[in-house]
Amino acid sequence: MKKMFLLALTGWLIFCTLQTDAGKEITSAPTAAAAVDRLLEGNKRYTQYEPIHPDESRLRRKELTKGQHPYAVVVTCSDSRVSPELVFDQGLGDIFVIRTAGNIMGEIELGSIEYAVEHLNVPLVMVVGHEGCGAIGAYVKGEHASGYLKTIIDSIAAESEIKALKIKGDQVFDHFVKANIQHGVREIIQSSPVIRERVANGALTVMGGYERLVDGKVEPLQSN
Numbered sequence: 165m166k167k168m169f170l171l172a173l174t175g176w177l178i179f180c181t182l183q184t185d186a187g188k189e190i191t192s193a194p195t196a197a198a199a200v201d202r203l204l205e206g207n208k209r210y211t212q213y214e215p216i217h218p219d220e221s222r223l224r225r226k227e228l229t230k231g232q233h234p235y236a237v238v239v240t241c242s243d244s245r246v247s248p249e250l251v252f253d254q255g256l257g258d259i260f261v262i263r264t265a266g267n268i269m270g271e272i273e274l275g276s277i278e279y280a281v282e283h284l285n286v287p288l289v290m291v292v293g294h295e296g297c298g299a300i301g302a303y304v305k306g307e308h309a310s311g312y313l314k315t316i317i318d319s320i321a322a323e324s325e326i327k328a329l330k331i332k333g334d335q336v337f338d339h340f341v342k343a344n345i346q347h348g349v350r351e352i353i354q355s356s357p358v359i360r361e362r363v364a365n366g367a368l369t370v371m372g373g374y375e376r377l378v379d380g381k382v383e384p385l386q387s388n
Contacts, residue, residue, distance in 0.1 A: 219255025
């Protein structure tokens with residue numbers, strides 16, 4: 165009985181240590197490279213069905229009442245299959261998330277990114293698109309839409325990277341998804357003086373990522 169109690173206690177202490185250590189990582193000033201590594205390491209755990217679900221402890225919640233220090237901004241689609249906290253195996257306070265259908269970039273989204281960059285000193289912004297994106301699919305198929313849904317499709321149609329594609333074949337859908345990601349990266353950098361300045365002085369990296377639905381793996385696409 166005593167042995168079982170000690171084993172249980174040891175397991176609990178290890179768990180608490182993992183939670184605390186994960187929380188400690190965000191109190192430092194991470195580099196963009198370290199932030200990318202941390203995201204991809206979490207994604208690897210997710211794809212291998214070995215998530216650790218960090219930063220979900222009672223201590224972590226209490227710590228975050230004093231403020232937040234996310235190490236990355238993730239801009240991604242609203243699709244229910246691509247929740248970034250799950251895909252990158254991150255917890256409370258780790259990533260600053262912005263989600264819209266088709267990861268469309270507008271003034272509200274840009275302002276949200278500027279807040280994370282300017283006030284929270286986040287060193288990395290990753291725009292993540294995904295396989296089978298419904299918003300991109302609606303554009304590619306020329307589907308009729310009305311109301312605000314039409315606004316989303318029209319926004320995708322207006323992207324210069326989308327307009328530049330002159331390709332056909334089995335992979336055409338993925339090419340459009342990746343062109344949309346590239347547009348998001350360019351739009352973030354070019355539209356915001358705050359972000360552009362930080363990119364120029366090396367304090368910020370803006371890059372893309374493409375997620376495969378079949379296995380959940382995120383492939384880095386590009387960086388500024």
